[in-house]
Amino acid sequence: MIKINIQERIRTHQISAAALISILLIILFFFSFLIGRYPVSPYNVIVALISKIFFLESSLPATVNTIIFDIRLPRIMAAMMVGGSLSLAGACFQGLFQNPLVSPDKLGVSAGAGFGAAIAILFSASVFMIQFSAFFWGLTAVGLTYVLGRTFKGTSILTLVLCGIAIASLFSALLSLIKYVADPYGQLQTIVFWLMGSLAAVNNQDLFIMGIPIIIGSIILLLIRWRINVISMGEEEAQTLGVNTKKLQGIIILCCTIITASAVSICGIIGWIGLVIPHVGRMIVGPDHKVLLPVSIILGAFFLLLIDNVARTITTTEIPLGILTAIIGAPFFLYLLRKSKEVWA
Secondary structure: OHHHHHHHHHHHHHHHHHHHHHHHHHHHHHHHOOOOOOOOOHHHHHHHHHHHHOOOOOOOOHHHHHHHHHHHHHHHHHHHHHHHHHHHHHHHHHHHOOOOOOOHHHHOHHHHHHHHHHHHHHOOOOHHHHHHHHHHHHHHHHHHHHHHHHOOOOOOHHHHHHHHHHHHHHHHHHHHHHHHHOOOOOHHHHHHHHHHOOOOOOOHHHHHHHHHHHHHHHHHHHHOHHHHHHHOOOHHHHHHOOOOHHHHHHHHHHHHHHHHHHHHHHHOOOOOHHHHHHHHHHHHHOOOHHHHHHHHHHHHHHHHHHHHHHHOOOOOOOOOHHHHHHHHHHHHHHHHHHHOHHHHO
């Protein structure tokens, strides 16, 4: 009886926490439309959104509709999708590797994507080709990591992580080579700015291209989230319970890689979200991945949307997102390490 009451309390706490975070995200979503050099009133935002949702004819000026639906909405949606997907991938990797210090780029996807974008910029490719090259080389880096890890006898998760570190170092070296030969007055500046992360150039087409793989990968991970609970206990324990660990590892790694590569290809390398946000979610709702994964998505979307609002308003020129996430994420992570020892256990 006492055990049932405790479980009901935990369940009530998890539902209340998820509801509160969702409400905060909705408020921030609406507030983000009001931020920008061109002033838009709350009334105009409400009318524009209601007209779009219910297919009503809007009486607002064309400029206002353009600002809301062609400039700010794609950026807001991209921030939420990128933040949510990176947090989801981080939570899954931390459960898979049974290590709270693992982030989505541990297997080399960010380093590969950075190299892919840099080599496309070096050859003066279009924006679409830069995104495609980043996506392709991000997947290639993780593919090399997985194939290299499979060549060792007695392959374990640790071997895979070590191979990922080696592949990431290789692509980081290749990226440095690209930066060395790039034009310092044009291409090098573009490469450096891309690597620091930004959502300034995102449009509706990018959102559509990026959204499909992110949504598919996220849905699959959410459907198998209870299996991540099993595999987070260890490979031997999971196999004892009848789980095909190799197949499950492959599905998790593939889905996390696709959504991470998609996010990185559209906005550059944004660190710390996949590492820090799952810790915050674990402190709020506990280590159960059935609840942790949805909460991590909401928290990640809220965090990156908040950071993006700060990035485009705090100074006259936009601050790259990677700088702000590192400035906030590093000290916050140290704080979490002190507070969350008993939570991860």
